[in-house]
Amino acid sequence: MISAAGYEASYRHENNGQSHFTTMPVIAWRDDGAALVADMKTGRLRDADGWANFAGLRKADVPIIGVIPGEGWRAEVKTDTGDTDSRPILAWTLDAEGTCTPLVADSDGYTEDATGGVNFIRVYQPGEMP
Known part of the structure; x- marks a missing residue:
């Protein structure tokens, strides 16, 4: 596992025909290159693309x-x-x-x-x- 910084996973949500996006920081990269995010429900790292509404990765804004x-x-x-x-x-x-x-x-x-x-x-x- 490789630690990560500077990237976030984006997720699309639909509500009354309107789309909006949420993001989660990429915590690490698996050895095969998969981006990992924290699953708050299970308390474990999970593949960022493991949710059906995964919309992609992007470079995070650096404060x-x-x-x-x-x-x-x-x-x-x-x-x-x-x-x-x-x-x-x-x-x-x-x-x-x-x-x-x-x-x-x-x-x-x-x-x-x-x-x-x-x-x-x-x-x-x-x-x-x-």
Whole structure:
């Protein structure tokens, strides 16, 4: 058995013609690769796909546990005209898996992952921008 983190099993429920989903965290992987979840009724691990309403596995959302100010960091991006531009990194988020993600503001003022777009080139540390 291999311990697991970061995945959850999804289950479909029907009520008056409406579907909704619940999830259960994957606790471990069996040696043959099957995902295991905790069966609260029996107090044992069980194959995630053992219920008829199993809808699949998905990567679980990793909680953000900290935010660090951007303080001079910048992200370089390619503009629609092919030029390059830089955007200030407002903050870095730190998630429970230890990943730091730089956040910039989009044109509407909402934050987004600086590295998530196809126009992303690189991140510059304070004082490094040419």
